[in-house]
Amino acid sequence: MEVCESNQDVIDRSEHIILSVLxxxxxxxxxxxxxxxxxxxxxxxxxxxxxxxxxxLPQNPTIVRIIPLPPVRERRGVTAVFPAHAEVEDFFNTLGxxxxxxxxxxxxxxxxxxxxxxxYYVYLQTIADWLVGQGWDRNDAERIVRGQFAGLGNTLTTTxxxxxxxxxxxxxxxxxxxxLHREWLDEDNRDALAASLDxxxxxxTGAE
Numbered sequence: 711m712e713v714c715e716s717n718q719d720v721i722d723r724s725e726h727i728i729l730s731v732l733x734x735x736x737x738x739x740x741x742x743x744x745x746x747x748x749x750x751x752x753x754x755x756x757x758x759x760x761x762x763x764x765x766x767l768p769q770n771p772t773i774v775r776i777i778p779l780p781p782v783r784e785r786r787g788v789t790a791v792f793p794a795h796a797e798v799e800d801f802f803n804t805l806g807x808x809x810x811x812x813x814x815x816x817x818x819x820x821x822x823x824x825x826x827x828x829x830y831y832v833y834l835q836t837i838a839d840w841l842v843g844q845g846w847d848r849n850d851a852e853r854i855v856r857g858q859f860a861g862l863g864n865t866l867t868t869t870x871x872x873x874x875x876x877x878x879x880x881x882x883x884x885x886x887x888x889x890l891h892r893e894w895l896d897e898d899n900r901d902a903l904a905a906s907l908d909x910x911x912x913x914x915t916g917a918e
Contacts, residue, residue: 792817822911
């Protein structure tokens with residue numbers, strides 16, 4: 711591995727350049743760089759459209775947007791790509807897979823769904839908190855919940871069954887799982903989640 715002297719040095723030696731900075735840093739970072747037209751700029755910058763990036767890249771290199779997620783580090787993540795680009799897709803296929811959005815608007819819907827990750831952990835935390843309230847030690851409660859949901863996570867990576875099939879496979883009619891499912895994730899709560907995703911999508915696309 712060789713450490714380059716500057717970001718421009720990296721660009722001068724590379725065919726593909728991955729941009730991964732905070733959205734508010736985009737303009738300042740690109741203002742210092744000269745990216746030739748024969749390069750491919752792979753942008754992992756959340757919420758910054760190709761329309762916004764293009765004026766900041768005056769030599770008009772190819773722009774490809776991506777949404778890499780944490781499981782990529784284990785080669786188990788599916789990375790969203792827009793627009794289609796064979797070399798970029800091949801690269802991310804080695805890290806778990808890729809999916810190409812037909813339009814940038816569809817691509818942005820996947821940016822919105824990434825906002826659900828911390829809520830997933832809040833869900834687990836709430837279950838652990840309930841166990842603590844029933845008398846369990848905090849560490850033991852979290853170990854129990856981690857073990858339960860780690861197993862479910864493995865199921866997602868080892869089957870192509872639909873989510874509806876997985877729901878049916880993890881509950882019995884009139885059973886405890888069905889009871890909690892119907893009491894907690896009722897139509898009102900599903901609608902509330904969809905409405906929150908709509909608001910995140912509006913923020914991502916600048917429509918709010």
